[in-house]
Amino acid sequence: MTNKKVWFITGASKGLGLSLVNQLLAKGHFVAATSRSRLDLEEAISTATSHFLPLQMDIVNEESVKEAVSKTIATFGRIDTIVNNAGYGLLGALEELSDSEARHNFDVNVFGSLNVIRQALPHLREQQSGHIFNISSIGGYVGEFPGFGIYCATKFAVTGFTEALATEVKPFGIHATVVLPGYFRTSFLSSGSLLTPKNPIQDYKSTRASQEHHQNQIDQNQPGDPEKGVAAIIAMAEETNPALHLFLGSDSYAMAKSKAAAVDSELEQWKEVSVSTDF
Amino acid sequence: MKNSNKKVWFITGASKGLGLSLVKKLLKEGSFVAATSRNSASLIEAVGHHTAFLPLQVDLTNDQSISEAVKSTVATFGQIDVVVNNAGYGIGGAIEELSTKEIHQSFDVNVFATLMVIKAVMPQLRLQQSGHIINISSIAGFAAATGWAVYAATKFAVVGLSEVLAEDVKEFGIHVTVVEPGAFRTSFLSSDSLITAENPISDYKAVRTSHAKYNTMDGSQLGDPDKAATVFIDLAENPNPPVRLFLGSDAYNRASDKVSLLQKDLQDWKAVTISTDFK
Numbered sequence: 001m002t003n004k005k006v007w008f009i010t011g012a013s014k015g016l017g018l019s020l021v022n023q024l025l026a027k028g029h030f031v032a033a034t035s036r037s038r039l040d041l042e043e044a045i046s047t048a049t050s051h052f053l054p055l056q057m058d059i060v061n062e063e064s065v066k067e068a069v070s071k072t073i074a075t076f077g078r079i080d081t082i083v084n085n086a087g088y089g090l091l092g093a094l095e096e097l098s099d100s101e102a103r104h105n106f107d108v109n110v111f112g113s114l115n116v117i118r119q120a121l122p123h124l125r126e127q128q129s130g131h132i133f134n135i136s137s138i139g140g141y142v143g144e145f146p147g148f149g150i151y152c153a154t155k156f157a158v159t160g161f162t163e164a165l166a167t168e169v170k171p172f173g174i175h176a177t178v179v180l181p182g183y184f185r186t187s188f189l190s191s192g193s194l195l196t197p198k199n200p201i202q203d204y205k206s207t208r209a210s211q212e213h214h215q216n217q218i219d220q221n222q223p224g225d226p227e228k229g230v231a232a233i234i235a236m237a238e239e240t241n242p243a244l245h246l247f248l249g250s251d252s253y254a255m256a257k258s259k260a261a262a263v264d265s266e267l268e269q270w271k272e273v274s275v276s277t278d279f
Numbered sequence: 280m281k282n283s284n285k286k287v288w289f290i291t292g293a294s295k296g297l298g299l300s301l302v303k304k305l306l307k308e309g310s311f312v313a314a315t316s317r318n319s320a321s322l323i324e325a326v327g328h329h330t331a332f333l334p335l336q337v338d339l340t341n342d343q344s345i346s347e348a349v350k351s352t353v354a355t356f357g358q359i360d361v362v363v364n365n366a367g368y369g370i371g372g373a374i375e376e377l378s379t380k381e382i383h384q385s386f387d388v389n390v391f392a393t394l395m396v397i398k399a400v401m402p403q404l405r406l407q408q409s410g411h412i413i414n415i416s417s418i419a420g421f422a423a424a425t426g427w428a429v430y431a432a433t434k435f436a437v438v439g440l441s442e443v444l445a446e447d448v449k450e451f452g453i454h455v456t457v458v459e460p461g462a463f464r465t466s467f468l469s470s471d472s473l474i475t476a477e478n479p480i481s482d483y484k485a486v487r488t489s490h491a492k493y494n495t496m497d498g499s500q501l502g503d504p505d506k507a508a509t510v511f512i513d514l515a516e517n518p519n520p521p522v523r524l525f526l527g528s529d530a531y532n533r534a535s536d537k538v539s540l541l542q543k544d545l546q547d548w549k550a551v552t553i554s555t556d557f558k
Contacts, residue, residue, distance in 0.1 A: 223557060
């Protein structure tokens with residue numbers, strides 16, 4: 001094989017995942033791309049190259065994930081880079097969302113990525129190399145998104161496990177990076193990637209205002225260019241010492257910076273209380 | 280029943296640890312306490328009988344069981360002023376070592392139970408237009424440690440959902456605080472509150488080393504649970520409580536280090552981060 005890498009990308013039929021597949025194929029890399037529907041993938045990515053392996057995969061089903069990973073190894077011989085990109089937004093107050101609405105968001109955004117990681121790691125450990133990118137969100141570090149309680153919880157979870165993952169796989173020569181994009185101009189806020197509660201509660205005015213703002217003002221005015229976002233991820237995969245946290249977008253940068261400063265000042269403001277509990 | 284200015288508390292996971300210390304201190308101060316545990320006999324054994332004490336046997340993975348507990352609390356004391364989501368347990372192991380079942384169970388207790396309690400109490404708190412929800416996360420919910428990826432994910436999730444909830448319920452006069460304690464001298468590090476992967480993989484030496492370090496800490500943790508209880512009680516009296524509160528000098532230091540590390544990542548990769556906007 002050449003110096004080209006083998007990538008495994010989930011949720012590849014639209015958004016950042018789709019842009020990523022297209023750029024990688026244009027650069028001559030090998031790409032295994034998954035989606036719930038193989039048809040969606042083949043419609044989105046019409047290429048006859050043997051470098052492209054479209055895979056129908058149900059990310060919440062560990063067996064299906066295992067099969068997709070095996071097919072990738074069988075086809076390309078290895079996996080160099082994994083991008084856990086599949087996920088969707090959920091906008092509703094905690095009280096409005098049913099247990100099953102909340103759980104399903106975790107199934108896809110959290111447990112789905114964990115399924116991929118667990119199925120891929122035996123191969124990466126054997127290779128003693130690899131790079132796992134988990135796509136979180138700026139909402140995985142900053143909670144200032146009214147109505148996005150469950151979504152932020154899923155993305156905070158992704159940030160948390162990626163931090164620990166990075167240290168536990170480092171001895172095997174494997175890298176992990178959590179990507180925290182701001183608003184990118186994809187179909188995320190419009191076409192079925194942002195769900196809302198089946199049973200909304202009238203009282204939650206700020207939640208409805210947030211929904212209106214996202215669907216009518218932010219959608220298609222997002223500052224982030226998906227092509228540039230994806231290029232930054234591809235460049236990061238080439239780094240010898242990649243970032244653990246990769247924030248994407250000037251909006252993401254500004255929010256992260258202000259959150260870090262806020263925590264810092266809170267830490268000082270409440271220090272006396274914090275340190276009062278030691279024996 | 281309740282005709283003093285003392286508050287009504289609803290506390291989960293109250294038969295041991297921080298929950299138990301809090302229940303005892305509250306009763307001593309004359310507050311009203313509804314406390315839940317998997318087994319009400321263990322609660323009564325730990326706390327004793329008291330007219331201001333309502334021990335409740337609750338299965339926190341069952342929303343019916345939770346809403347019955349909330350109903351009987353309101354029926355007994357007339358209102359709920361402070362809700363403490365304290366139930367939870369530690370889960371250790373590399374991501375690759377943990378099964379779907381082990382992962383899901385820890386989220387069931389550490390995340391989904393908290394969500395179900397919030398959903399069950401919110402109608403009452405909105406009716407009152409008052410209340411304070413205190414969610415117990417961990418310093419691991421802000422700075423993940425090697426060998427505790429899934430535990431970190433659950434506790435990061437609690438931080439994320441709490442930050443958003445604080446914004447979402449502000450309009451109803453309800454406060455939210457997420458507490459991130461360091462190591463407290465409770466039974467947390469003993470086998471009933473902390474489990475590790477059933478099927479460890481010998482390759483993960485760094486994970487084993489990290490777990491061994493935690494084991495030697497048992498019994499010599501810095502944090503005094505009784506002092507933590509005092510902080511919780513003061514917190515509930517504070518008209519402007521913080522959204523995040525770190526507890527213990529160890530938590531303070533780890534949070535402070537984490538903020539610095541994140542700020543460094545932000546600065547080191549700033550050029551990449553801000554390169555992805557549309558021009």
